[in-house]
Amino acid sequence: MDGLGMKFKAFVYVTLKAGYSDPEGETTAHALRGLGYSVNDIRSSKAYEVTFEAADQAKSGKLVDEMCRRLLTNPTKDDYRFEISELK
Amino acid sequence: MDGLGMKFKAFVYVTLKAGYSDPEGETTAHALRGLGYSVNDIRSSKAYEVTFEAADQAKSGKLVDEMCRRLLTNPTKDDYRFEISELK
DSSP states (O other): OBOOSEEEEEEEEEEEOTTSOOHHHHHHHHHHHHTTBOEEEEEEEEEEEEEEEESSHHHHHHHHHHHIIIIIOOTTTEEEEEEEEEEO | OBOOSEEEEEEEEEEEOTTSOOHHHHHHHHHHHHTTBOEEEEEEEEEEEEEEEESSHHHHHHHHHHHIIIIIOOTTTEEEEEEEEEEO
């Protein structure tokens, strides 16, 4: 195991890159309009709340970025961003 | 249509309530551990980026809360939270 030590929580958001159509978002927007809401656009996305251990703060960001690229996202079609906070 | 006027963007996060098992999160955590990461726990969730119109700021929160309860979430098993910002 890599980087045991401090405990962190990361919120990772995975969205489709601009230009990729998002049928789930389009259908949801259509349904909300049918209910009477003035919805212009909806983009649907995935989110992950990851609790993990790392040696220090600097290392934690590197690890989450690696997890995103290796497993949590598809670099061809997804964009991602994340926020990390230390757990005491 | 209700509340035409100002334009807002809401980020809505939908997570399973505590106590509901999350097979996707568990499988993802297992896979990341297999790659060597010290992952304790992962909760997966859905997120929506909703662009919509409302009469004013106070009304915008009420509308998004209504959209969540009526369509975006299942109140029996989901928790949700949202952030709203005005679009200029």
